[in-house]
Amino acid sequence: MRLYDSLSQEKKDFVPRDGDRVTMYFCGPTVYNYVHVGNARPYVVSMVAKRYFESLGYSVTLVENITDIDDRIITKGIKEGRPAADVAAEFAQAYRDDTDRLGLGRPDVEPLATEHVQEIIDLIATLVERGHAYQAGPDVYFDVRSSPDYGKLSKQQVAEMRHGARISVGEDKKDPLDFALWKGAKPGEPAWDSPWGSGRPGWHIECSAMSLKYLGAGFDIHGGGRDLIFPHHENEIAQSEGAVGAPYVRFWMHNGMLNLSEQKMSKSVGNILTLRATLDKHRPEALIAVFLASHYRSPMEFGEDVLEEAEQQVDRLKNVFGELADRAAGCAPAAPDAAPGDSETPDAALLDRLGARRHAFMDALADDLNTAAALAEIFGAAREVNAALAAGDLDAGTAARVRAGMLEMVHVLGLDAVAGGDAAIPEDVVCMAEERQECRVARDFARADELRAALAERGYEVRDVPGGFKVVCTR
RNA sequence: GGCGGCAUAGCCAAGUGGUAAGGCGAGGGUCUGCAAAACCCUUAUCCCCCGGUUCGAAUCCGGGUGCCGCCUCCA
Incomplete structure (x- = not known):
């Protein structure tokens, strides 16, 4: 496999560090609100990558953090008059609920920052010992000047970056680019004890601590949105390599941003298109199909129109799986690569072509x-x-094998839902469809069309097929 | 201003040196009582613009233009 690495900016052959095990870490959300659809892209990319690696025979350990301590969480808690931990717990659960609806499963580890404060403190202590961090009043900062290749991921010159950077009041940094590893507690803020006094972790440090804990330095793939390249991932590299003295990550995998066509997402205005709202309106497999339709690194158009289009695509796949299931009915499940029969038959030729696909x-x-x-x-x-x-x-036998082969493909992409048999059709619906069929035979088309409309109202589509009819659920 | 990325048909979108995947939409046809589903055909002489390299470029190089992300704890 070839995989693009945004640090070296080239596609490289991917060989796992640990033989047949692939180690991946993706940056998950900071849970101060419902996640927006953009957050779903790295989630889907990571889950599909995991499935792909598994299809190659690797075992995969995917770690995806949830950052549950952060300024915005604290701010929201104050605004709503409840503990920050409440806010974090609520939206962490909402995040799990929302992503669960996609049906892609959970990452292998979903660590919370607040459950790794000890690891974070240990990591900061190491950085202080090794001269990469210093205490300034109640805070501890990473010393960017101690990291000679700082800027290597974002391709920024440190001198350039200094122009825009600025030291805010109350901070005592040696360099404007230095960033907080540990923030001293202000009154009313959640805080943990540390060698530098009561406080809480800064932003970037939790990802270093948790990725190093679960995967070890030099793990295979670290992913997230492009917008995290600076400062988040740049800082993670500086911290992690400063602490362990070895390369942090082998491949950096950054997904492109969503381009909202209708409505610009504006966090200040609060008109964010949430994952939750999107899934209330569209089937999860349609959203997945939207993400799959463009390359993960490219920016992509996103909006109601592309979702509608994806709904059509999903229907197309559902239809073919439905037809195959009908044709294969009664036939034992087959392996797609079962020994080909007589290669002269049309069936065998089709199986050959599908194998090529x-x-x-x-x-x-x-x-x-x-x-x-x-x-x-x-x-x-x-x-x-x-x-x-x-x-x-x-x-029937060919149909079963064809279906098995196509099932493997949709499974890798996380589109298993398109192959799912529709839920059982309710008996009264079947009765209506049968009555309609009788009307057709009696050439009472007015009544037949009435019944078809009534069925449509209930979410069922009746299709006439040779020798009978077929009822399909349309929602 | 600096860094990174993107620019392909009505729309979405693959394709990084050998002559334009796929989907949606649209038009025509087959099937059907009519539909739906499905199938067949059609829908980019051309890949933002201008130069250059090459036998040959959407693909490489140079220069523009436009859009996006980051440089202010946003995936």
Whole structure:
């Protein structure tokens, strides 16, 4: 596999540090509110990457933190007259609930910053010992000047950055670029005891502490949104490499930003498009499809129109899986690569072509996780299968094998839902559909159309097929 | 101003030297009582602009233009 690394700015061959185990850390949200749709992109990217690596036979340890101590959390707590910990707990749970709806599973470890204060303190102590950090009043700062290659990830010249940086009142930094590792407690703020007095962790340090704890220095992949490159990831590198004296991360994986077409997200105005609101309106697999349709590193258009489009795509895939399931009915589940039969038959030829598509699918993902190209192979497979179905080819056994092969592909992309059998159709719905069929036979089309409309109202679509009808749930 | 990225059909979007994937939408056809689903056909002589390298560039180089992100604890 080739994977782009934003530190070296090139695609490199990816070989895990630990043999058959892949170690990944992605920056999760700071939980001061409901997460917005943009937060879902790195989440989806990380889960799909995990599935891809697993499909290659690796075991994957994916760590995705939740930052539950932060200025904004404290501010919100004060505003609402409740402890910051309450705010954090509420929105951490909301985050888990919201992302659970995507059906991609949970990261292997989801550490909370407040549960790793000891590790954070130990890390800061090491940095102080090694001359990379200093105490200034109640605070502890990282000494940027002690880190000769500071700026290597963001490609910024330290001298340049100093121009814009500034020391705010109450801070006693040696350099404007120095950043807080530990912040002395102000009255009413949540605080922990430390060698430097009562206080709390600064922003970047928790990710260093937790990634090093769970994955160790030099782990494989560290991901997050591009906007985190500076200062967050730059600072993580400085801290972590300063503390351990070894390279921190092997591949930096940064996803592009969402370009909101309708409504610019403005945090100050508070009109943020939340993940929750998006999933209230659209199926999770549609949102996943939106993310998969563009390369993870590219900025992407996002809005109601692309979501609607993705709904159509999802329906297309659901339809082909539904047809395959019907055709394969009664047939035992099959392996996609079961020994090909007579290669002269149309079925065997189709299986050959689909096998080629599965290879192309994996090749696409092997090239820096090109999900858009991989998804195109699934659509290509769908078209070929539909054509075979329409031609009346495909015996039950072939259908079962085709379905198994396509299932593998959608599973890697986290689109299992498109293959899910629809929930059982309620009996009264079936009765209505049967009555409609009787009306059709009796050529009472007015009544038949009435029943079809009534079914549509209830969320079911009735499709006439040779020799009968079929009821499909449309929501 | 500095750093990084993006710019491909009506829309979304792959493609980084060999002659434009895929999806949505639109138009035509098949099937159907009508639909729906599905299938077939059509929909970029051309990849922001101007130069250059090359037998050959959307793809490489130089220069522009536009948009986005970061440089102020935003994925």
